[in-house]
Structures are given as structure tokens and as C-alpha cells.
């Protein structure tokens with residue numbers, strides 16, 4: 030195994046998309062940022078130097094960070110932000126994960142333009158569990174605003190309303206030729222007739238789940254979130270922000286150009302969303318060149334309708350582990366977390382300009398009726414490690430304060446969560462089950478729920494209220510998939526299990542970024558496991574302080 034070194038210089042960069050130039054934060058002037066390529070078992074040392082005017086932190090999304098919680102990255106959870114002019118070196122190891130992950134900024138909406146792929150090839154001396162693909166391409170889906178993304182979210186937090194929707198989705202940073210001024214830069218993914226490509230699809234969009242398809246080509250899914258899966262074939266993928274899906278495609282069609290396309294799966298009924306389509310081009314190397322001046326477009330795939338929940342759910346429930354797995358049983362912590370939106374009434378003398386959600390309210394979001402508030406003067410990990418009082422409380426509830434019909438007509442009295450920095454403590458080594466229950470408060474919506482520091486098994490998902498009497502029998506205890514982000518279905522539930530064998534402070538949140546700002550998050554503290562093999566390392570000397 031080797032150690033891979035990178036320098037990430039965070040800087041303001043002029044970027045032009047859709048004929049508009051914005052000054053946005055980038056890594057090394059690139060959008061997307063650099064692709065990191067490693068083998069399972071390698072170590073990474075990445076020095077982040079902040080030459081921009083705003084804070085930054087970097088999160089290595091899906092990397093387990095075993096004993097290295099200090100390198101996880103979410104601001105005020107495992108570190109204070111890297112201030113302008115400061116730097117921090119992230120050191121961590123890839124152990125046991127193969128496939129595709131990614132990295133992104135984890136403060137405010139900086140990740141709109143600060144993100145990139147993390148490609149993890151098989152451990153040296155081992156091979157893929159499928160025939161080695163001829164080529165290996167990254168397709169990273171993003172979202173672009175004709176504005177500074179930080180200004181967009183700041184405006185929304187000021188007004189209490191919803192942020193402006195994006196102006197384009199992107200593939201490898203480019204909107205593609207269905208948008209104005211974007212034809213020349215449309216991304217080309219090359220393939221040779223007869224060959225098989227591995228395509229690593231990553232949803233790095235801020236606020237949108239996306240359908241993905243390639244015209245006339247079947248997609249054979251072989252991995253997700255850096256775990257292999259039992260291969261299955263589909264025409265369309267659905268990825269929530271945070272999720273990755275590795276697919277094999279075989280060039281078995283007439284040599285030509287085929288669109289690779291993505292557009293919204295918008296599960297929130299009635300809420301505005303960006304209804305545009307991003308494209309790249311799958312180009313057979315032997316395809317005849319399009320005649321000069323011809324407007325012949327590549328073949329376009331059929332993408333599902335924006336509200337096609339049946340297709341989205343059929344896809345997310347198709348995943349299996351390749352073999353039988355050891356699912357944790359004899360559960361020590363049986364948790365039930367609601368996840369959903371809500372609204373807060375405005376204080377009586379607040380100006381109307383700050384209460385722009387319907388009927389003089391402000392949007393909010395919560396888990397178990399707690400709207401998560403980030404600390405501002407310490408990270409929770411630092412406070413926990415040094416026993417600093419007053420930064421957080423340990424009373425995050427393991428169940429909702431009152432049981433109600435979560436997906437029915439929710440009474441107004443349940444729409445107002447309390448705000449707090451509440452954590453839930455897990456004993457090292459405990460076996461945890463969480464029923465994630467979506468709610469119908471304000472707007473029901475899918476929530477891509479991401480847990481830091483762990484992969485978890487997804488045992489089952491369904492619609493309506495989770496019913497232990499009947500739904501437990503649906504649990505897959507044989508070969509459930511291992512993921513780091515679960516698509517909690519709209520007005521539905523998902524059940525996950527994991528063993529709390531990684532000491533540290535780990536945030537679990539909805540990966541729709543606007544929902545994080547509104548509080549759809551909570552934090553686990555897993556104790557240091559004194560006496561166990563896996564003990565949290567000491568904080569690095571250059572760890573940013575607040």
C-alpha cells in the first residue's frame with residue numbers, strides 16, 4: 030500500500046457557465062476539483078490551504094475514518110473551519126472500501142463548487158469481482174447557479190423562505206448542449222465498439238435527487254457507495270445527493286453518439302425545482318464524424334417523469350450485497366428517528382422580510398422534533414475530547430417525543446420543532462438499529478440520509494408509517510446492501526443497522542443541503558472504546574481552532 034499526497038489550494042476563481050461568469054470557490058482553480066485515485070489499503074495526506082475569503086472544511090464522503098475522526102471534516106462537528114489564510118492536513122486511510130466515493134466542502138454551500146471524485150481501485154494484487162473494464166470514467170453530477178451559491182443560501186436563511194433553485198445541472202462541471210452557451214464544452218465519454226466501460230456516477234448536486242440514463246445502453250450496476258453489489262441491470266439510475274453508483278456499460282450498439290443525461294427526481298409535491306436536463310455524450314471512437322454544419326443530435330434516453338416515485342423506489346430497493354453478510358442481531362439500541370420539514374411561526378415583532386415562508390413563518394426541519402443547531406465556538410469532537418462543558422447536550426431523544434400519524438394529516442401543533450445541539454451517545458461496539466421515518470409535515474419529500482463514519486445495512490424500506498408488527502418480517506437479514514446514504518422514500522420509512530465500532534463524533538443528516546441549514550441533522554458520539562483495539566487517535570497538531 031502507498032501513501033498518496035495532494036495539495037488543495039482553495040481559491041476564488043472566475044468560472045463561466047451559461048454565458049455568465051461567477052467568482053466562486055474552487056480547489057486548484059478546477060471545477061470539479063481533482064479526482065483522487067487510490068487503491069484500497071492506501072493512505073491519503075491532503076493539505077488544504079485556504080487562500081479564499083470564506084471558511085472551508087473538506088469531508089471525505091463515505092470514507093470510514095476508522096480512529097481518524099479528526100479528518101472527517103464537517104465544520105463544528107469534528108473540526109473548526111479552516112479560516113482564510115490557514116491550512117490543515119487531512120490524514121486517513123482507506124480500509125476495506127472499493128469503488129467510488131467523493132469529497133466535498135462541508136460548510137455552508139461551499140460544496141456547490143468545491144467537490145470531486147475519490148476513485149478506489151481494488152487492493153494491490155487483487156482484482157474486481159467482474160472482468161476488468163477497458164476504461165474507467167467518472168461522471169459527477171453537480172448543480173450550477175447563475176449566482177454565488179453562498180449568497181443564495183444566505184438570502185434564504187435571512188428570509189426564512191426557500192432558496193432559489195439552480196439554473197443548471199452539470200456533468201463533470203458542464204451543463205451540456207441542451208443549455209445555452211454550453212455546446213462546445215459538453216463532456217465526451219469515449220468508448221470503443223465491443224468494449225465494456227466502468228462508469229462511476231456520483232450525485233454531487235446540492236439539493237436534488239437525480240435520474241440518470243444513457244440512450245440505448247443497459248446499465249449493469251456493480252457497486253454503490255464503495256461497496257460491491259450483486260449485479261443487476263437497469264435503464265435508469267436514481268441517486269440522492271451523496272450517493273454513488275458504479276455501472277458497467279457495453280458498447281454493443283451501432284457506432285454513434287448517445288446522450289448521457291440526468292434530470293430531477295422531484296419528490297416534494299408542489300415545491301419549485303430545477304426542471305432542466307444535463308447531458309454528456311457517450312462517443313464510440315469509431316463513430317462517423319457528424320457532417321459539418323449538421324445539427325444531428327445524439328440519441329436521447331427516455332428519463333422518467335420528475336415525480337416518478339415508483340421508478341425511483343424500484344431502483345433503490347434493487348440493491349443486494351453480492352454474498353450473504355453478517356447483519357448485526359441482538360440489537361442494543363433500537364432507535365426511531367423521524368425526518369422531515371416543518372415551519373416556525375415568526376416572533377411577533379420580527380420584520381416580514383425575515384418570515385417569507387407561507388403565512389409569516391420560517392422553514393425549518395428536524396429529526397425527532399429537534400432542529401439541529403451547529404455550535405459556533407468549538408467542534409463537538411474537540412469539546413467531547415477535552416470535556417469542555419456547554420457546547421452540546423446529550424439528550425437527543427431515541428424516539429419521537431409523541432407518537433403520531435407521521436405520514437397522514439399532521440396536526441399543526443407538531444410542526445414546530447425545538448432547536449438544540451443535542452447528541453445521542455452510543456457505547457463503543459453497540460449494535461444499532463434505526464427506523465428512519467419520513468413525515469408529512471409541511472412538504473413530504475425523499476430525504477437522502479447520510480451517516481458519517483459508518484456504512485450501514487439497509488434492511489427494508491416502505492411507504493406509510495413503519496409498523497413493527499408487520500414490517501419486521503420484510504427485513505432482509507441475508508444480503509442487504511451496505512451504503513452510507515439511504516434514500517428515505519417520500520412519506521415512507523427505511524430501516525438501517527450498524528455496529529458502533531468507530532470512536533468519534535459522527536453527524537447524520539439529510540444530504541439535501543438546504544435541509545441541513547434548516548436543521549435536518551443529529552449527531553452520534555461513539556465513546557473512545559478504551560480497552561478496545563480501535564481507539565480514537567490524538568488530535569493533529571494543526572487541527573484548526575475556533
Ligand code: C2O
Nearest residue numbers: 088090103271479
Ligand atoms: Cu457528503 Cu455530511 O456529507
